[in-house]
Amino acid sequence: MSQRGLYAITDSTLLADGKLLPYVTAALRGGARWLQYRDKSGDASRRLDEASQLAQLCKSHDCELIINDDLSLASRLGVGLHLGQEDGSLREARQQLGSQALIGATCHASLELAAQAISEGASYIAFGRFFQSVTKPGAPAATPVLLQQARQRFSLPIIAIGGITLHNAPQLLGAGADYLAVINGLFGALDADTVQLRASTFSQLINAC
Numbered sequence: 191m192s193q194r195g196l197y198a199i200t201d202s203t204l205l206a207d208g209k210l211l212p213y214v215t216a217a218l219r220g221g222a223r224w225l226q227y228r229d230k231s232g233d234a235s236r237r238l239d240e241a242s243q244l245a246q247l248c249k250s251h252d253c254e255l256i257i258n259d260d261l262s263l264a265s266r267l268g269v270g271l272h273l274g275q276e277d278g279s280l281r282e283a284r285q286q287l288g289s290q291a292l293i294g295a296t297c298h299a300s301l302e303l304a305a306q307a308i309s310e311g312a313s314y315i316a317f318g319r320f321f322q323s324v325t326k327p328g329a330p331a332a333t334p335v336l337l338q339q340a341r342q343r344f345s346l347p348i349i350a351i352g353g354i355t356l357h358n359a360p361q362l363l364g365a366g367a368d369y370l371a372v373i374n375g376l377f378g379a380l381d382a383d384t385v386q387l388r389a390s391t392f393s394q395l396i397n398a399c
């Protein structure tokens with residue numbers, strides 16, 4: 191598994207109207223290393239269908255698939271899981287998905303939440319939002335200094351999220367982020383070619399740091 195890279199996150203509004211597969215394919219072609227399926231609809235059968243298609247796509251591009259919020263879907267597909275503070279037990283997820291599974295935890299702007307998540311079995315810790323986010327405007331704010339502190343204290347992958355664009359990404363990479371998790375700055379585009387270009391530019395920025 192790669193140790194740094196672009197972490198693309200889907201959004202059911204941005205990727206409606208048949209855009210999910212072409213836009214995700216473009217992100218993977220552009221070099222995204224991790225993909226999170228984030229769908230807040232309660233439509234279980236559509237979620238299973240879409241996540242299964244993404245699992246195939248990720249496999250063929252050597253990309254890790256991570257399901258947001260839903261342990262049973264992650265378990266059913268044998269893929270990774272991302273849990274927020276209100277999304278259930280990390281310990282239980284680790285027990286159910288096994289020692290090799292990629293399991294991430296939202297830590298907002300708190301090193302203590304990160305330490306706790308690690309003790310409960312997280313494979314990575316995610317901080318943010320770092321900038322204004324169209325997708326989640328109310329998420330607690332964090333600053334790049336937090337990334338520097340996390341870098342000194344923890345050795346597992348550190349993810350930055352929230353309002354990340356090609357312009358502000360270097361600040362976060364310079365402060366120690368291993369993965370940049372991006373929704374709007376990647377998928378908020380008029381066509382798939384733009385998504386691919388953004389993904390490859392993010393990937394180049396990350397590799398250059």
Ligand SMILES: Cc1ncc(COP(=O)(O)OP(=O)(O)O)c(N)n1
Nearest residue numbers: 258272273274275296316349351371
């Ligand atoms: C990589 C990554 N980091 C943070 C989040 C946010 O998770 P959460 O706080 O549970 O909020 P929702 O995404 O579920 O709205 C994330 N999804 N991914």
Ligand SMILES: Cc1ncsc1CCOP(=O)(O)O
Nearest residue numbers: 323325326329352353373374
């Ligand atoms: C899910 C989430 N958690 C904190 S900010 C955020 C949204 C990230 O989306 P965007 O890259 O569009 O700001």
Ligand SMILES: [Mg+2]
Nearest residue numbers: 259273274277
């Ligand atoms: Mg959540």
